[in-house]
């Protein structure tokens with residue numbers, strides 16, 4: 001496929017193309033050889049030792065190897081390296097907990113968060129939106145500051161979109177929940193980090209829902225069939241990559257009139273000023289204008305940040321929502337679910353509407369969610385960084401430049417040193433810890449060295465409290481307005497789906513829903 005497209009390019013500009021390709025190949029070959037030679041950390045190499053160490057095994061069965069790596073090395077304070085499923089990024093390094101404090105405080109110029117995605121998703125070639133300083137800044141400051149004011153809008157939008165996607169009827173209806181919940185998340189995300197009109201634009205929502213999948217598919221296809229030194233050409237000729245760029249272009253077109261209108265309002269005379277919207281588009285526009293380079297904010301730049309927001313939020317939140325719902329409707333947790341619903345009804349009765357304060361009273365729901373996430377993490381690895389320079393930890397462990405390092409989040413969750421009876425699903429595990437210890441700790445969005453679902457340190461997810469409350473608002477609605485069960489012979493959670501470092505709730509599972517037989521008073 002790639003060769004055919006290269007041939008077309010060569011035919012159009014034969015001499016020029018050959019000269020360019022020759023120079024690029026030569027420079028790249030020398031750079032790559034030098035880079036690779038210095039890239040292997042001096043660590044034990046973990047591999048499957050039972051006769052099948054194939055690449056395919058790393059796609060579907062990494063969990064087995066992670067367990068061995070945790071027990072053999074990490075538990076004893078020893079880092080290890082192993083193959084990366086994305087061959088050209090091998091080897092990746094897993095660090096034991098003792099290095100986490102140093103990772104948390106290391107500057108981006110040394111251990112980078114965004115550059116991990118650049119490498120992992122081949123962002124330099126596929127056009128996948130990158131994490132920018134301004135996008136991170138507005139989430140860290142504007143979203144966090146404004147979160148308390150967002151609840152009325154989120155509550156109304158959540159009810160409208162769920163009613164639309166799961167029309168209420170007394171007959172059981174069978175649906176595949178993942179695409180429905182992804183749409184719900186996209187609407188809520190558009191409302192918060194986009195704008196009200198974008199939340200009503202299905203073309204926009206389609207682009208935002210599709211961007212992660214399309215960018216990952218483009219990266220995969222590119223790596224499979226294009227030698228890396230030819231990939232710079234792909235955006236012009238390779239359909240999966242062209243599609244990512246086309247979506248970026250279309251997103252910018254949709255944003256252009258909104259941007260123009262918002263900028264005009266910013267410069268309007270005082271007596272003509274209208275109330276400023278409180279959303280992501282406005283936060284980004286004001287970020288640029290406050291720094292004196294408002295004129296530089298093009299629809300294309302705005303689209304890049306909006307696409308990043310979508311990548312950061314929609315599918316991570318959807319997978320976690322679905323995973324928790326799967327546990328809530330599992331027959332083994334029927335009693336806990338009933339208690340969660342009782343709690344929701346009591347809080348609803350006391351407060352009347354949802355706010356940061358009333359949501360925080362849902363302590364049973366929070367504890368259930370956290371236990372569900374502890375045993376059904378959506379990723380084995382967290383706190384992913386790339387060494388931008390050769391990096392030496394205080395105890396002398398040396399990480400060569402370009403190495404991808406991570407923490408094995410999953411191993412910790414099964415370690416009896418950290419969690420009593422770790423394989424047992426105890427819905428009130430964290431509630432008990434809050435009651436016995438600090439009520440402000442052990443929450444779904446809490447961070448500590450063993451709670452790394454949202455990362456760690458300064459670069460931990462700045463939207464974690466917001467994302468958690470959005471998931472809760474949706475669960476509250478689903479649990480109180482609908483009866484939900486599995487569509488099939490078993491009423492138990494289906495096995496998760498594993499790919500590389502990810503473990504996702506089964507996305508193909510069908511559920512049955514109907515209007516709740518005992519409506520909330």
Ligand code: HEM
Nearest residue numbers: 113136312313316317383384454455456459460461463467
């Ligand atoms: C349940 C849903 C979510 C999960 C599980 C999640 C998880 C994460 C994780 C693991 C990181 C990396 C932290 C680290 O490596 O230390 C991160 C970073 C980030 N997340 Fe989230 N996230 C979620 C939702 C969101 C949402 C809704 C947004 C808003 C757009 C968002 C914006 C960000 C940003 C901007 C960063 C980069 C922070 C930095 O580099 O300083 N996330 N998230």
